[in-house]
Amino acid sequence: MGEIDLVMVNWARAQFALTAMYHWIFVPLTLGLSFLCAFFETLYVRTGKEEWKSITKFWMTLFGINFAIGVATGIILEFEFGTNWSNYSWMVGDIFGAPLAIEGIFAFFLEATFFAVMFFGWDRVSKRFHLFSTWMVAVGSNLSALWILVANGWMQFPTGMAFNPDTARFEMQNFWEVLFSPVAISKFTHTTSSSFIVGSMFVITISSFYLLKKRHVEMAKKSILVASVFGLISTVYVAFNGDESAYTNASTQPMKLAAYEGLWDGEQNAGIVALGLLNRDKQPGDDLEAFSFEMKIPGVLSLLANREFDSFVPGINDLVYGNEEHGIMSTAEKMERGKLAITDLKAYKDARKAMDDVAAEAALGKFNANQDFLGYGYLEKPEDVVPPVPLTFYSFHTMVFLGTLFGLIFVLNLYFSMKGTLEDKRWLQLAGVPMFFLAMIASQSGWIVAEVGRQPWAIQDLLPVHVATTNISAGNVQTTFFMFLTVFTALLIAEVTIMLKQIKKGPEGI
């Protein structure tokens, strides 16, 4: 391994984070709103009432504006794997490429083909075929999330593969293990269902605004009713699924779990932090208190992680420095074994080049004994395995707190909608207006937990981010970072302005 330009690595990370976060402004809204449009249109087709058609067209227009910029930012992500992370692309292409290709063949074409019917087909196809197209756009959008999240799930929990020392890459051995890995499934369902909440909150925010302004009242009330039902079902599911994610994290990414719970020292009967303020000076291995202030519910973290109140949950220090009592290997030992793996891999390749089969066989045997620790061999110090704890912790707690709040908002909106008194509840309308923005914060926080929480790994335990990059100068990536930043920001401003104008005009302006 030659010299790694860490400045370039950081710019590449910043660029990927920038692109992913911009992309993630638009995608959850697309995933949620596409289904809401399908619900509205289904009601139109079933009842034949023109008001449902008008409601459908209004939300569909906002969907279209958002969709376009989501697509624009999405294409960058796919190709950024190659431009900024070419070493990673080679090492995982055999596994990661397949889900991406399937996504392209099926999901994207479903979306792209029926998108045109959805927007231009009102007078060109039958009512039922138009409805079918709207559903296909919703299904296609969500299917596309499936495949990219399968790929992401594999990075968090690499399974169904083997490392091929001849090609120096990971190769797929079992497609179904990759597809149905518990992490992939949990990630997909958690991401899509939380996106349904974002879409529902978008409808509630705009509709609450209309009710406050006493404009488009009937449309707003009907929209809120549908969005509340969809949002509430999604919230209940997200809560159960979130629990499943934490359980999976405990076995596959214990460091991530420890980071988002701020758990420095492992505990039996570990409590979950309901409210807490981290001690910013806390570092691995020191004696400082972890929290300046904390409120914990005893035993719940153990229950969440292991399904047992009395079980042991390892903390950051246990994972870095090891814990013999609980059979946890130290990172230093893993690093040593990882370095051996790298040395033996090189020896194997040299022997192959020299056509010395005996030496190659011997080196390969040694490599195989340590290959599970391959990624650790590239780390400089044991503490490198600790992700940014405050960012992960606060993001996780923001997400959970807001998720609970969303459940309450959906219940209240549904309750007063059913009672027919929603129009009189000005306090609820006022509370509803900022909800979409909070939903966006929750959604972005979710990604921060998932992606920052797994640092420093591009592929858990096997490939650190700094080894995954392209051999390119920092200046190139820095330049494109600012190009992306400028273009995305300009387009975001354009999008928001157009959205606001369209919302101001209301359904009559469609």
Added chain:
Amino acid sequence: MIGSLDLEILQQLWWILVSVVGALFLFLTFVQGGQSLLWQIAKDETEKSLVINSLGMKWELTFTTLVLFGGALFAAFPKFYATSFGGAYWVWVLILFTFIFQAVSYEFRKKPGNIFGAKTYELFLFINGSVGILLIGAAVGTFFTGSNFYLDDFNRVSWATPYRGLEAAFSLFNLSMGLFLVFNARVLGSMYLVNNIDFGGMPEFEARVRKSCLTSLLCALPFLLYVLGGLLLMDGFQVNEIGQVSMEANKYLGNLLAMPVVLGLLLVGLVLVVFGVYKTAFSQSTKGIWFGGLGTVLVGLAIFFTAAFNGTPFYPSKVDLQSSLSIYNASSSHFTLTAMTYVAMGIPFVLGYIAYVWRLMNARQLTVSDVTDKKAY
């Protein structure tokens, strides 16, 4: 069944599939061609709206095909994906930028509150239709002229020039390939518009569009001839059975002669494009796009096949011949290619519903009343 196929067969099969996607993309660049024609053929707002709305119903298909092309290369030939995208950094980044611009332009251009103004988005569409396709063409040209990379034992790419791929555009052959694709896209764009727009009451507009088909072909011809001449005369890259790469005189001429089917695809494709232009420019037919489209697909297939079959590395390295990539050393494993081949069996179904929806949406031509509707782009 598929699992019992030799790795070599699967590799060839996947190059054929990737080539089909690439060739279909070249056909679908009628969207980009139409975009680059906008200011030339549309003289007022109504004509502009007709062009943009006509193309706007199809832009997603082109975009998605490009994404699929990238995805399929990543999946089937990951070493190419990693080498080309990581190495020829700037050429790909700039291509991507032009496509970001395209994606938003249709939806944002005429929306109230659009802060940049319709003309900005029309400029974006023009850039995508011209610069975007030019750079894609230059990138395709490197399949024959080679690139400046070398790979180490762990297949990590290093690039030998600071221009990171932009140098491809300085080669006359690559540039000609790019310009040929730009003008071919314009030929297809005008054919598509003739097919899709109801010009009732606008004979001058129709005449302009039909004429642009012919002028675009005339502009494309010198570049096509340069590319063809260059291809037949140039030395090419040859990979032998043990993977050693060397230079060979008239390699690509040799490929065409050794693979008469490919030569046939090229010749029939070119004739079909010319016939499509003839139908569009010299008759009242609206069917030119089908001849031009099929012709472009055949030419595209011939280009991709010539670049990779008959012992040819499809992504040759100029600075280190032995780093060159062939479909045999750049591909995914047997298991992955097998799994993907099963998945690819769904492609006819996907093509089927695309064709059905296309037919349904194009059953009636686009009229002025369609573009005065508030939903129009």
